[in-house]
Amino acid sequence: MSQQPVLLTGYDAKRCARRVHNEWDPSIEKVEWEVPASLQMRFDAGIAFEVTIFNELEASLADSRYVDLSDVRGKANAIAATVQAMEDDVDVILGGWLPDDTEGGRTGRPDILLGTSGGYLPGDVKGHRIVARRAKGTLSYSTIEDPSDILTANGFGAETAARFDDYLQLAHYWRMLEAIGRAPQGPPRGFIIGSDIVPDLTTSGRLLTWVDLDTALFETYSRSRGTAKRSALERYDHEQGFRLKVARAAASGEPALVQPIFTDECESCPWLDYCRDVAGESVASRQIKSGRLSVREWAALADAGVVSIEDLAGLDPSDPALQASYLPEVTHLKDPLGRLMTAIRRARMIRDGRNLERETTGPISVPRADVEIDFDIEWDPDDHVYLWGALVNRAGEEPVYRPVVAWRELDDAGAIALAESFATWLRGQIAAAAAAGQSLLVYHYAHPEPAYLKRLLGEPAVADLLAHFVDLLPIIREHYFGLFGLGIKKVAPEFGFNWRDEDPGGLQSQLWLMEARAANDEVARLSGQKRILAYNEDDVRATAAIRNGL
Known part of the structure; x- marks a missing residue:
């Protein structure tokens, strides 16, 4: 039985559950991973963007309003410094580290903590856009000159489904703030500082985009209703809770609760080769790399006995028995049967050794010139x-x-x-x-x-x-x-x-x-x-x- 408490980061709720198992299973030899150069470039760009944002905040705020803990070395020291900054009511805490929530199985360091009446709100810096122009939208935002003053603007809105991972990460930090009694009263919320430059709203163009964590924004699978909209906190609690079970089972030496299912995330995962060995060559989710099905779709197929490329290639999507077992598990998806038929087509192409198929007959008209x-x-x-x-x-x-x-x-x-x-x-x-x-x-x-x-x-x-x-x-x-x-x-x-x-x-x-x-x-x-x-x-x-x- 492992004595080390299982603590998941703000990234784990949005990561593959099998990766979480691999990282907590003491019987699995930890892998030496050389980060691919293209991925390292993205990491470096993210770090550089965070430095840029911190510099902009520090330049716009009086020295008494912020503290930058980015250079504090050691987890214990960083946590102590963060707690002290909160006790001192510092308005803006950059690069802090929250105390571990051992009961909830959480650890994490939000990029920014913003003081408000009765507590702190979490913020993250992301090197992507978070603001969208929407004719009927309303954006809640602050400027870096006065991050505590929340304003609204019509004609804009925060991205939702496209930035689901951002919401999950903020929900993680919100739960950590709750665990130490530092979450303020009122609706749960957090903010993202993205790469957006919106000069319509502020001179610098740089915004803190506020997002609601308890508003039902995300359509998901519901066993009783088919689909249901849930909030970021609801989604986070489900995803985090499941991965915590996976990690605790792994740490205790119990059989794995999840088997490898291959997604786009795998291409940048240190456990890819290990999972390939565990799953074997023929597993369908490993071989289909474009137009992949979701984890739920693959799991539903596995429950129906469809695991390998041969299984998938030989599947009859019109089979009533298959539809009766499969479709109820994927009702939240648009056109699940069409998605399955496309996957079957790809499986047959793999089986038959074809990379490209012509869908029309006759000559193809291409404009030509001298x-x-x-x-x-x-x-x-x-x-x-x-x-x-x-x-x-x-x-x-x-x-x-x-x-x-x-x-x-x-x-x-x-x-x-x-x-x-x-x-x-x-x-x-x-x-x-x-x-x-x-x-x-x-x-x-x-x-x-x-x-x-x-x-x-x-x-x-x-x-x-x-x-x-x-x-x-x-x-x-x-x-x-x-x-x-x-x-x-x-x-x-x-x-x-x-x-x-x-x-x-x-x-x-x-x-x-x-x-x-x-x-x-x-x-x-x-x-x-x-x-x-x-x-x-x-x-x-x-x-x-x-x-x-x-």
């Missing part, structure tokens, strides 16, 4: 486009790759100037084609290329260019179904194209850029730049391969 330019962009972690790549194709000539690139770090003005350089070059190509009596089209795959042009230069300013653009993705969607989705990296190989780089991808290219920018050695810097250019050239050549293959 001059055809394939187009792809790359942007850095700050969302600045630093590379506009084009492949110019003229009949009877070898295609020519033409990058418009800036290797230095860009600010907004630099990104706009680079976009203008590309637009000027493209207008020259269009004018030259017109002078020669030739037509010209620009092909891209998905929406980022035109979207960034419009965002950087304004849609009216690039309307003449956009008139020549052709998006190949809608054409692919009309005619094909993809086992692993219809992203260009999955589709192009089916048309005979493969990238030269062993690990191609947008996130990876951002890492290469960061490494090249940071390199002190010119050879390393030039090598990184060359790798990025080759990757981008392959992206535009992949677009050409799909276009010609259609």
Whole structure:
């Protein structure tokens, strides 16, 4: 029997329950995990964003109003400092650590604690947007200059379902504050400081977005009613309570209460290889990686005896017995039978070794021109486009790759100037084609290329260019179904194209850029730049391969 108290963090309620088991089962050897570079980049970006927000708060508040405990070393010291700050009625506590709630099985350190009448409210810093424009919405918010003054604004609202994890984390800290008698009277609430900049509401544009934790916002499964809306606290109490049972059973050496079910979360989990060994190769949730079913759907299928790819591929979704056992467990989902049929289709493609299936017959119509330019962009972690790549194709000539690139770090003005350089070059190509009596089209795959042009230069300013653009993705969607989705990296190989780089991808290219920018050695810097250019050239050549293959 483990003597260590089971304490779950603010992240555990939103994590895979099997991961919680693995971390608390003393019989499982703990894994050494090298964080993938792309994931580490996101971690680093999150830490840097938190530092930025803390700096902004400290700059806007009088010294007497805040304390920053981020640099306090050791859990016990950090808890003691946080408790002392609360006893001293400090308005804003940054980087604190709440006392463990051993009875509730909780530990955690909210990014921010904001003093209010009778207690403290939890806040978190998130490097994503939390504010949405809504015609009938009302947003509760504060400014960083006066975080305690809660204001409202019509025409905006806090994201809900898309930011469910944020609500769960705040609910965790609220329960911890309750456990030590520091939660104020009144409705449970917390706030998020996201990446939103909303100059309509405050000069700096930076907001504390307030969210209600006891308002029924989230539609979930209900055994008695099919679906029911529940609050963040209700959802948190259920998820936390279940994972606490899982963790305590694991810590006590009892059999696992949950078996591995593979989701998108697994790709960034240190236990992935271990769970693969436990589950085996043939389990359906492991092999279907696009259009995955939810954990509840997979569990309902397992209860019906459907576990392996072969089981799923051989399933008849119209079987009344299957529907009678399966559908009552997934009534909260939209079109659960359609989702199941799609999963069955993917299982059959895996069984039969097919990655792409044609859904139509006859010729596929693709606009063509005398001059055809394939187009792809790359942007850095700050969302600045630093590379506009084009492949110019003229009949009877070898295609020519033409990058418009800036290797230095860009600010907004630099990104706009680079976009203008590309637009000027493209207008020259269009004018030259017109002078020669030739037509010209620009092909891209998905929406980022035109979207960034419009965002950087304004849609009216690039309307003449956009008139020549052709998006190949809608054409692919009309005619094909993809086992692993219809992203260009999955589709192009089916048309005979493969990238030269062993690990191609947008996130990876951002890492290469960061490494090249940071390199002190010119050879390393030039090598990184060359790798990025080759990757981008392959992206535009992949677009050409799909276009010609259609």
